[in-house]
Amino acid sequence: MTARGADTRQDADDLDVEEALALVNKPGRDPVPAPVPASFPAGRAEHGGPHSSETRRRATPWRQARETAAAAARTAAQRAPVSVPLAEALGLVLAEPLPALTDLPSFDTSAMDGWAVAGPGPWTVRDDGALAGGERPEPLSDGEAVRIATGARIPQDTTAVLRSEHGRVDAKGMLHAIREVGHGQDIRPRGQECRTGEHLLPAGTLVTPAVLGLAAAAGYDTLSAVPRPRVEVLVLGDELLTEGLPHDGRVRDALGPMLPPWLRALGAEVTGVHRIGDEAEALRQAVTRSEAELIVTTGGTAAGPVDHVHPVLDRVGAEVLIDGVAVRPGHPMLLARTGGHQLLAGLPGNPLAAVSGLLTLVEPVLRTLAARPAPEPYTLPLQSAVHGHPHDTRLVPVVLRGDLAVPVRYNGPAMLRGVAAADALAVIPPGGARPGQEAELLDLPWAAAGIGVCFT
DSSP states (O other): OOOTTSOOTTHHHHHHHHHHHHHHSOTTSOOOOOOOOSOOOSOOOSSSOTTSHHHHHHOEEHHHHHHHHHHHHHTSOOOOOEEEEGGGOTTOEESSOEEOSSOBSSSOEESSSEEEEOSSSSEEEEEEEEOTTOOOOOOOOTTEEEEEOTTOBOOTTOOEEEEGGGEEEOTTSEEEESSOOOTTTTEEOTTSSBOTTOEEEOTTOBOOHHHHHHHHHTTOSEEEEEOOOEEEEEEEOTTEESSSOOBTTBEEOSHHHHHHHHHHHTTOEEEEEEEEETOHHHHHHHHHHOOOSEEEEESOOSSSTTOOHHHHHHHTTOEEEEEOEEEESOTTOEEEEEETTEEEEEEOSSHHHHHHHIIIIIHHHHHHHTTOOOOOOOEEEBSSOBOOOSSSEEEEEEEEETTEEEEOSOOSTTOOHHHHTOSEEEEEOTTOBOTTOEEEEEEOTTTOSSTTOOOO
16 A cells, blocks of 8 residues: 555665666575665755755654653553453453462362372372372371372371372282372472462563463453553555455555554454545544544645645644654654554555554554563574664564574565564664674564564
């Protein structure tokens, strides 16, 4: 999808270089680094458009933009915790500490299948047995043993549990140990893991599958958690088709299908996806009526005749916090406070530029609203050189191969082919990066090892 408000003019210069490199860097040949142009054209947009010198002066540096986005979310109204069933809590953050509701285990249990024995052996084996979930077994007398299953209650006066593979029963029904048996062996005593009231996890803990298991074991049916941020998506552009092949100057909408699951992967509750077209009044009404904590728009962030995002923000009295970011692709992105504590992230209409906006502005907002911890930054060396912009940061799709980040082709602002195959976006500083240079990486949700992969 190529839409108004995307960074098309300036990045045409980048695309020419990339297309030339694509012809040179065929399989079996060493990559050829792109030349870094001495300077880009001063700007070919009118009325302070996305490539004018005015925009260049006001564009927010990429790292500062991410910090500003997180800070804007921190000033939002206090978000009340919600009580969530365990089945719906995956990926949320605990709003309160998690105290143990019971001792774990709540009674002495067997850690192994075998025999509960009392006193020194050999032992007379009783006919009854102890099973997990069964009634409390009868006490043992010295010299007695009883069959027991893992997780079953330990009979009173048990000395140890003899594992099945460590004992044998002779023809007279007497149990003999073939290894030494220590006192208390393979018995899990009551409260071994925790005691009632002990804090199992602090507030702010991300709910992972293991946390769900611990909570269930400790007796919880629901958890007090920070709710998912509510997000509404407004897709702009009369030229967009929702089905079939592109035709008659119209293109398929790629962002409508892509953004909702990506936002859910970032922890959001998507409350609606609305196609607004190029109607300024329809956009104004959608913004003023939205009850979402974050509105995400696509396209319309430049200064063209039907780019209505800025004028609508002016009409509704919004406070623009970020108006352009020094990043390629995606520099016409913006962040505004539309009233009260509601935020609006304006993404460019080109698909990869929109992805850049997601990871630059939307991810810090959603992470902060959801009280999720920031991912630890990490770097990997680049397999090959990546050309850079003379002034701006570049976000380039890469695949991870061992200890290397391998840049992929088809990384123009209107392209999704590269990012669809990628594991991460590499953060390339102004001026570019040489082979072997360490680059910071932004994991994509489907490639991340964490619980961020949550598409439902």
